[in-house]
Amino acid sequence: MDQADKQQNFTDEERRGVYRAIHERRDTRHFVPGKVNPDVLVRIINAAHHAPSVGYMQPWRFIHMTDPSYRDSLIELVNEERLKTAEALGERGETFMKMKVEGIRECSDIIIVALPHKREEYVFGRRSMPHMDLASVSCAIQNMWLAARAEGIGMGWVSIFDPEALRRLLAAPEGVEPIAILCIGHVECFDDRPLLEIQGWDKRRRLSGIMMENKWHND
């Protein structure tokens, strides 16, 4: 055991890997053909399962949609909500409708992520903030994203759907809350900036615009 191991420290290259994954991860809508190696998929899901969770609740459930016939139903769900979103966006609705918001047809694997039912049993860390279960699942999805990036695999989180309609499609009991349609697959490349920045939808805020000291003093 060398010095680095004893101290549980990361090597420079391992640390660089973590920052690369964080900075080079993209929310992917464009995929190229080819199946993702099932072993890689298991590593990515296992990465999710090692996320932190409030009170060790592990409130994440993953439904792997292997039957291709579901792709049409999922695209239909997204298209319905897409039109409603465009309408709600008002003058930006037209720009929004030109954007590709999902890669359901082209990706290798689709995984639905959902919060389970019977969550009211879990009180630790959630009594005053019950939505901390969603926070935990989101940490799990971020782990998947970074693991996928490290494996050279793209992932996109689609949240443009009616969660109740998706719950019924899954034949899931009441109380189950789908939060993501994840599209996972091979990509031609990873863009150097977020797609919504490249397309001019918005730009990254400056660090000074998100940092404050001791008191709230900006918006």
Place this chain on the structure above:
Amino acid sequence: MDQADKQQNFTDEERRGVYRAIHERRDTRHFVPGKVNPDVLVRIINAAHHAPSVGYMQPWRFIHMTDPSYRDSLIELVNEERLKTAEALGERGETFMKMKVEGIRECSDIIIVALPHKREEYVFGRRSMPHMDLASVSCAIQNMWLAARAEGIGMGWVSIFDPEALRRLLAAPEGVEPIAILCIGHVECFDDRPLLEIQGWDKRRRLSGIMMENKWHND
């Protein structure tokens, strides 16, 4: 530029770094003295700022609590909610009260993470699921956690407080929603398992218990 760069691939060691961060990250409550290097802190916050966000909303705000007098107020907030949680937990309340749930006094840096007000303007990806802003902020916090682990720094997410009381402490406008008191600092070591597992609160589910195929079929 070598082959790996051209393909944007990770080296084996970089990829190992990502998985190490994911598997060796801990929700930390025990800190040792010593200030975290301010450059490291900036890298960690910048990692948060490179998280994905719904509609590129970037709904994360970080309040660095540098005035030491706030530590008492934060501990008071947590202790109040801790008692209420213990009561709500019923027979497990006594076990819960024996657990260390925060390291506010001992950590080097405290950062409050909050959702900003005026979020109703953002509709992209949130019309049917407005809570996707919390999902984005949680991805940002997971980035911080992994970056901190890669830097050899511990971090704990405390969610045991009344968010409205914390909002008032920050003098933040209505609509601002604090979601985390993050304790960041040096640690003696990183445990090989989650603290709540070591303490016997719960154990990790098997992968088969969180995975399904095509339809909901467990729990």
